[in-house]
Amino acid sequence: MFKEIEEKWQKAWENARIFEAEPNERQKFFITIPYPYLNGNLHAGHTRTFTIGDAYARYMRMKGYNVLFPLGFHVTGTPIIGLAELIAKRDQRTLEVYTKFHDVPMGDLIGLTTPERIVEYFAKEALNALKRIGYSIDWRRSFTTMDPPYQKFIEWQFWKLKELGYIEKGSHPVRYCPNDQNPVEDHDLLMGEEASIVEFTVIKFRLENSDLIFPCATLRPETIFGVTNIWLKPTNYLIAKVDGEKWVVSKEAFEKLKFMDRDLEFVKEVDGREFIGKRVMVPLVNRLVPILPAEFVDTDNATGVVMSVPAHAPYDYVALRDLNAKIEPIVIISSGNKDVPAKEVVEELKVKDQNDPELEKATKMLYKKEYHTGIMLENTGKFAGMKVSEAKDKVEKELKELKLADVFYEFSEKPVVCRCGTKCVVKLVEDQWFLRYSDEHWKAKVLEHLERMRIIPEYYKEEFRNKIEWLKDKACARRKGLGTKIPWDKEWLIESLSDSTIYMCYYILAKFINSGELKAENITKEFLDYVLLDKGSLELAKSSGLSKETIEKIKGEFQYWYPVDLRSSGKDLVANHLLFYLFHHVALFSEKHLPKAIAVNGYVSLEGQKMSKSKGPLLTMKKALEIYGADVTRLYILHSAEYDSDADWKSREIEGLASNLERFYSLVSDHYSRDPEKITTLDRWLISRFNRAVKEVREAMDKLQTRRAVNYAFFEIMNDVRWYLRRGGKNLSLILDDWIKLLAPFAPHICEELWHLKHSTFVSLESYPEYDPSKIDEHAEKAELYIAKLLEDIKEVMKFVEKPKVVYIHPAEEWKCKAFEIANEKGIGEAMKWLSMQNIDKAEIANFSKKFRSAELIKDEKKIIEENIEFFERELQIKVSLDSSKIPVERKRLAMPGKPAIFVSS
């Protein structure tokens, strides 16, 4: 454990303010990671994303960039309020999760009954952990999203978006608890977390000679051409006035309609059976069809009234079969079927009656098949020949335009139950504010900018393209939670994914805010227009009440630092935050201030188990630091997985790493100050190998491949160092300065400590080792490989000798090397020609030429062996001799360039 060392250098860095970035003449590099949301302690997932960011920040700093690496805290939204309520209620499960997994002492926890206290508590905890892990963050720029200046900033942002026409009103369906009178999120649910909101099309069938409407709910409006009848369950229904029309709906449907922004009025209860046998008009098709009874109708699904398309809906087909009704299915879609499609699938699955559970499967099979491969037949009028997927949308659109259809929202799975025990409903929230992400021009601009960006890993660019196209309008206002009010409509709060899209530029303001130079009241529209957008003028910006100098200074710093050069984030934010980040920047900022690069990393699981903030298991950053310390934790998480692949935190592995790091520490302390001795081939080998590693590490880090980087910077070099010492190397200190620097971005504390054994500067500010191709020594590398291979071969041979006494080694004769050299330069033909002119036994030549492939030319083989004979003897614990006279001829013959003959006597 390196606790003292780590804390010592954390203090030293803080006192020397080395991570506080100010504009200067150097090239800047602005790196950000998403600020954490403070409804709990930071965990291993944060540890991964943040450590990648910090390692890169440190790397870039050592490469000579002026690096800005700031971090704030996100507190807007509902979860913090939800948590405060749960704690106030003494919710058992919450108390358990937070004491057990978030490592919050019960005594502290029960006091956290207001959002303010939660924010205060977890902000402090987060800051402690983030400092204890030694991130090179400029803490002068920290803030939370509830700070008044931040809110002023967000208000400005929303005014701007509104002016651009990117915000407008609309309505939106949400999952809603009628008891709590609130939208519910996944973690508010007792049951039905997987349920999504499905949009049913309700087609209005008018009763013959009446103004009663039977609203049939369907997911397949295109099948309207095949309707032969409609279904009612033989039970009670209600007649209700819905937006002026008289609808017949189930009781459950009536309850649901109350939440769908309708003009709704109860008329009377009726027995569904009354209508059986009467006829309704199929809209668009204008055909009269009968109303029939069916048990399979679920009154708790949508309207409880269903249209019947026996040719394409297995339920309808079977229900008619059960009734023995003389009704012929009308086939309107072709998908390679020979007979009536519903009949085919029903017979294939041997469905017995309408209560057979197989029907669900049959329905899904047929739906899938027809949706993807089906073509509309001639009897569908102008939709004939269209693909089903296309016709579906067109029919629906037309019906809606003719006021013959409506929308009804329903859950995909049921029941959906709130934690309060109430059954949830779909509520249509009206007058909701939307961000118009579907805007084609906006999208086009984002896509265009994406092409200029660097996305890491590269294949995520395609993912981003797809997600940008898929993105729809997003409700950006909430009734409940923490946040900034929509400036022109104070009833609403700005939703938390929408108030965190361009805050990276706020880090530049935050420094001035925290120093007291800039106050909330100074942050006026004109000020931000001028500073961030270079619009308006200095004169107008004086509305902020700030001096000209201050305004220009802030603006200058913004122009120096912006844009963000790299945003490094977990992959869970790709489909939301990172998209919004791009959209908002593109909408507001000029091209030169748009994001340059995005990097994405994967999740962290614990011993194979998914982590969960709200349920556990969870490993907090704090706990990891207590057990393993900063450098071990950092090195481990950086090495555990690459890019977006998920990491699995295994305590066994991190313990192994801890001992590796200790070994590094003692190894370096032992050798660092030793006086240099004469440089040998072995030393040149070490330097050569080290240089290759430097190249790898730099290439890896330039692509944010921290796993590969740590692998080379730490493990591979460690292996070479072990071999070097085993071979009797004396000058390890030759590489130690550079090795410490090479590792500094990953394990900064230990490196700082070791560095100071010899230096008085901060290694964190030293320049990163450069790859020097002139230090690559091919000969030395070949020689070491030769020795290793020879050692291995001798051991292999010794295995087969019972009591080995002496190992005789015989390198290939001069003529073999010469012939091989000729073969390499001029081809085998020339070599053979040359060989035939030498005075050498023909059989020898034939034997030798067969084995050309296994040879490799190495200079001075004999000399290499001679110089290392002691090493071989030490390793093998046996006498080693170059006296070839003791070797039998048939063994001697095996000697090839690079592969000496070996004979072990017993």
Add this chain to the structure above:
RNA sequence: GCGGGGGUUGCCGAGUGGAAAAGGCGCAGGGCUUAAGACCCUGUCCCGUAGGGGUCCGCGGGUUCAAAUCCCGCCCCCCGCACCA
């Protein structure tokens, strides 16, 4: 279903046309040690009494002198499909 990623030796994972398998973890043996831990070495697909031979990268085909790598077909796994941070 759509979109993105993936299937390599006990496990995690490198490796994208030239003798497959870096590195980590685990396991086994040996060394060191009073002992344990740490540390060092060796082995870890199969066969082999001389450094060797064989098998092998989800499955099945194909291209090539040469395929984990390229092409075609198939199977399986993970993630996203939202309004939630």
